[in-house]
Amino acid sequence: xxxxxxxxxxxxxxxxxxxxxxxxxxxxxxxxxxxxxxxxxxxxxxxxxxxxxxxxxxxxxxxxxxxxxxxxxxxxxxxxxxxxxxxxxxxxxxxxxxxxxxxxxxxxxxxxxxxxxxxxxxxxxxxxxxxxxxxxxxxxxxxxxxxxxxxxxxxxxxxxxxxxxxxxxxxxxxxxxxxxxxxxxxxxxxxxxxxxxxxxxxxxxxxxxxxxxxxxxxxxxxxxxxxxxxxxxx
Amino acid sequence: xxxxxxxxxxxxxxxxxxxxxxxxxxxxxxxxxxxxxxxxxxxxxxxxxxxxxxxxxxxxxxxxxxxxxxxxxxxxxxxxxxxxxxxxxxxxxxxxxxxxxxxxxxxxxxxxxxxxxxxxxxxxxxxxxxxxxxxxxxxxxxxxxxxxxxxxxxxxxxxxxxxxxxxxxxxxxxxxxxxxxxxxxxxxxxxxxxxxxxxxxxxxxxxxxxxxxxxxxxxxx
Numbered sequence: 001x002x003x004x005x006x007x008x009x010x011x012x013x014x015x016x017x018x019x020x021x022x023x024x025x026x027x028x029x030x031x032x033x034x035x036x037x038x039x040x041x042x043x044x045x046x047x048x049x050x051x052x053x054x055x056x057x058x059x060x061x062x063x064x065x066x067x068x069x070x071x072x073x074x075x076x077x078x079x080x081x082x083x084x085x086x087x088x089x090x091x092x093x094x095x096x097x098x099x100x101x102x103x104x105x106x107x108x109x110x111x112x113x114x115x116x117x118x119x120x121x122x123x124x125x126x127x128x129x130x131x132x133x134x135x136x137x138x139x140x141x142x143x144x145x146x147x148x149x150x151x152x153x154x155x156x157x158x159x160x161x162x163x164x165x166x167x168x169x170x171x172x173x174x175x176x177x178x179x180x181x182x183x184x185x186x187x188x189x190x191x192x193x194x195x196x197x198x199x200x201x202x203x204x205x206x207x208x209x210x211x212x213x214x215x216x217x218x219x220x221x222x223x224x225x226x227x228x229x230x231x232x233x234x
Numbered sequence: 235x236x237x238x239x240x241x242x243x244x245x246x247x248x249x250x251x252x253x254x255x256x257x258x259x260x261x262x263x264x265x266x267x268x269x270x271x272x273x274x275x276x277x278x279x280x281x282x283x284x285x286x287x288x289x290x291x292x293x294x295x296x297x298x299x300x301x302x303x304x305x306x307x308x309x310x311x312x313x314x315x316x317x318x319x320x321x322x323x324x325x326x327x328x329x330x331x332x333x334x335x336x337x338x339x340x341x342x343x344x345x346x347x348x349x350x351x352x353x354x355x356x357x358x359x360x361x362x363x364x365x366x367x368x369x370x371x372x373x374x375x376x377x378x379x380x381x382x383x384x385x386x387x388x389x390x391x392x393x394x395x396x397x398x399x400x401x402x403x404x405x406x407x408x409x410x411x412x413x414x415x416x417x418x419x420x421x422x423x424x425x426x427x428x429x430x431x432x433x434x435x436x437x438x439x440x441x442x443x444x445x446x447x448x449x450x451x452x453x454x455x
Contacts, residue, residue, distance in 0.1 A: 074448075074451055128404060128407055131403075131404040132404045132405075134400075135400050135401045135404055138397060138400055138401075139387065139388075139391070139397065139401060142391040142392050142393055142394075142397050143387070143390060143391045144390065144391065144392065148390065148454065151451050151452070151454075152387040152390070152391075152451075152452065154451070155383070155387065155448045155451055155452060156384075156387070156401065158444070158448065159380070159383075159405060159444065159448075162440060162444065163404070163405055163407075163408070166408040166433070166436075166437050166440070167407055167408055169408065169433050169436075170407065170408040170411035170412055170433055171411070173411065173412065173415065173429060173430065173433065174411045174414075174415055
């Protein structure tokens with residue numbers, strides 16, 4: 001596509017800036033992870049630390065974008081806000097799914113065979129969030145009429161973000177009964193081993209910007225599509 | 235406010251004349267209770283006692299999904315949805331009227347289910363009945379408010395019978411978690427614990443307020 005065609009396309013400059021940032025960060029990220037020391041207890045498995053927790057930004061911020069986009073759409077009725085909500089939900093689902101895939105792999109590696117899953121507070125919360133994401137996307141695809149689908153989805157997106165603290169509360173309440181000794185992920189919030197701090201920080205930064213890049217890209221695709229549809233109608 | 239009362243009255247009269255929603259929910263609930271007997275055939279009454287709260291709430295949630303699904307499906311006939319959307323006044327009152335009607339119906343079904351459960355599994359539920367009623371009454375406010383909101387949306391979609399539980403059950407986790415815990419305590423002879431009633435009250439209140447405010451966007455011609 002030639003440049004002039006991109007002129008006036010919304011978010012193009014933001015997207016390009018984020019793209020350059022990703023181009024710089026990704027090799028640095030990969031390099032620091034490779035260079036990070038092998039954990040003495042968990043072995044190479046521990047390197048999931050540099051991927052798994054940073055994915056949480058995307059999973060949760062995706063939902064925040066969905067709720068904000070939805071609320072703005074209900075308030076102003078502009079399609080671009082709904083496109084932001086869709087982008088948040090779709091990219092958030094990817095991050096949430098990756099979290100749910102990498103989590104059990106790490107859990108089994110760290111806690112031994114059979115421990116693919118524990119009903120730990122964070123795991124449970126992420127799983128419930130994932131269900132809300134899927135329900136949101138199903139609602140969108142099953143509802144008849146674009147405007148109505150956007151309206152209904154906005155309502156559900158707001159409901160979903162309200163649900164996060166409520167779920168947290170209830171998991172905390174009943175979870176403590178299920179697991180008296182709640183297993184904490186080793187070395188996440190507390191002291192990281194020597195040489196692990198830098199790759200963890202770079203991982204957080206990179207995956208945060210990866211989320212931002214994908215979000216803006218998906219948003220732009222939505223905006224372009226509605227622009228083309230408007231041109232076709234005209 | 236008058237709109238809410240009028241709709242509540244209309245829904246109850248419709249239900250009284252046809253009784254289809256009530257009958258469907260009661261039969262379904264009894265079936266679920268029977269299924270549990272076949273899931274655990276050799277259970278002693280005191281073992282069942284410890285599972286009672288969970289069994290009851292699983293049954294209650296499934297029955298609620300059926301009842302809520304019908305709540306707006308019946309408005310599709312003769313295009314009554316359009317009439318509702320055109321009704322003057324704040325649409326939140328329509329929401330409250332519909333939710334209140336379902337609240338009464340679900341409460342009735344739950345009481346009947348508890349009786350059947352007590353008979354089938356030789357349980358004496360009477361000592362904890364008042365506590366259970368309080369917990370269920372509170373939890374049902376949450377279930378019916380979020381359920382009414384989602385039912386009005388799912389009824390407008392393809393595969394609405396599948397979509398409603400997929401939308402509804404994730405939002406019911408906080409209600410379900412707190413209600414099961416509180417009911418377990420009442421069935422064990424204690425009073426409902428405050429730490430479980432608290433999230434129940436807060437969740438029900440939030441869902442009612444959200445439903446009242448957001449219902450405006452859900453109803454259309």
